[in-house]
Amino acid sequence: MNEPLPETNDPWTLYWQADRLDSCIASASPGDAAAIAAFWQSFAGRINDTASxxxxxxxxxxxxxxxxxxSAAxxxxxxxxxxxxxMTYLQDGGELGQVNFIGNVDICALPFAAASFDAVTSQxxxxxxxxxxxxxxxxxxxxPGGSMQLLLHHSDSEIVKPAAARRDEIRRLLATDGIIHALIAYINNRIPLEQLETAGQGHLASAHAKTAAVSGQIFDGVNQVILGMQEGDRQEAELLATVMVARLSAEQARLEQLLDAALTEQQATKIRGMLQGSGVDVERLDPLLIGETPDSRALIGWQLSGTKR
Ligand SMILES: C[S@@+](CC[C@H](N)C(=O)[O-])C[C@H]1O[C@@H](n2cnc3c(N)ncnc32)[C@H](O)[C@@H]1O
Structure with missing residues (x-):
């Protein structure tokens, strides 16, 4: 069965409606996930076992x-x-069953009393x-005395750089002279199949980066739409194209947000100043690098540790 049209246009809500735990690891290598896990596990070791x-x-x-x-307690x-x-979307939520998850909560308007947590974290x-x-x-x-531990995007990190390339790839697909516009025109009988194929060839021939995860998937989708049209199922083909455009646009918006959030050294330093001004003594603000050897070292983000006065 084909994918239904997403019920939300919030890119992050859509992103988390899937069996995925992470959004930002440097590579698919299990070593990266393990290194980030170690970063948080080391923080857990520094706070009380039963801390809130x-x-x-x-x-x-x-x-x-x-x-x-x-620290299970x-x-x-x-x-x-x-x-x-x-807990609805993860196949194996495991220990997350004991976490009090609350959605639709803006960091800027937290629904909690002042001084109610022993630690605040954010990745x-x-x-x-x-x-x-x-x-x-x-x-x-x-x-007072509580700990803050943040892992923040770094503008030069191995997470931010590929996100920019992926965002650009999506932009090209969605551009007015790109394959998605041509696909819609083809479905609406405004251009012949040959012109859609020319748009596809143009995308493939361009010198820009093309990945299996983005362009590859879109080309598969375009082929399915063409097949649907050739079989005379225009409605189905149109739905498929609409779902594809909605998902691609959401992914573009998500990546734009990620890139906007990435912090230069000057911006990270500004955050330190803001926290200091709000009563948090920042003991550490450094780039976090992971990887065993100098060759495999990857910049992941800014690590910030602080204590409330
Ligand atoms: C890159 S994801 C990180 C999620 C998770 N911490 C992780 O590392 O996998 C960024 C998250 O920030 C959330 N977000 C963005 N703006 C927010 C805000 N003002 N208040 C609360 N959450 C926000 C998004 O919905 C998204 O889930």
Missing amino acids: VLDLATGNGTVPKCLLQA LEITAVDKAAIDP FGLEYAPLEAATRSAAAVLK
Whole structure:
């Protein structure tokens, strides 16, 4: 059966309606995920075993999962502005069953009393929100003496660089002279199949990067639409194309947000200043590099640790 039209146009809600735990790892290598897990497990080792933790912009709960794997008795609340529901979408939520997930919560307007958590965490999340309001509100819910641990996007990271390339690939597919526009024109009988094929060949012949995950999937989809049209099922072909455009546009919007959120050194330093101003002493703000050898070292993001005064 074909995929239905997404019920939301919030790119992150759509993204988390799938059996996926992560959105931002540097590569598909299990080593990267393990290194990021180790980063959070080491933080879990530095806080009380039964601490109350608030994870901001949690997605499907990758940070809570890492923390609980290190310290099973933590009491974790995890919020996101997207309408998250990890236990419905993850096939194996495991320990996440004990996390209090709350969707539709903006970091800038947290529904918690001041000083109510022993720790506040966020992985590639806080920087997506307006920074002044987000830092103020994250600091406010932290108890005096409580710990803050953030992993933030770095503008030069191995996560941000491929995201820019993927965003550009999608932009080209969606451009007015791109294959998606040609596909819609073909479905509406405004151009013949040959002209759609020419648009496809143009995309393939261009010097820009093309990946199996983006262009490859779109070409598969285009072929399915053509087949549907040739079999006389125009309605089905049109639905398929609409779903494809909706998903591609959502992915473009998600990547635009990611790229906008990425922080230069100057911006990361500004966050430190904002947190200091909201009562959090920042002990550490450094690039986080993972990988065993100098050759395999990858820049993942900014790591920030602080303590509420
Ligand atoms: C890159 S994902 C990170 C998710 C998760 N922490 C992870 O590492 O997999 C960014 C998340 O920030 C959320 N987000 C963006 N702006 C937000 C806001 N103002 N308040 C709460 N969450 C927000 C998005 O919905 C998305 O789930």
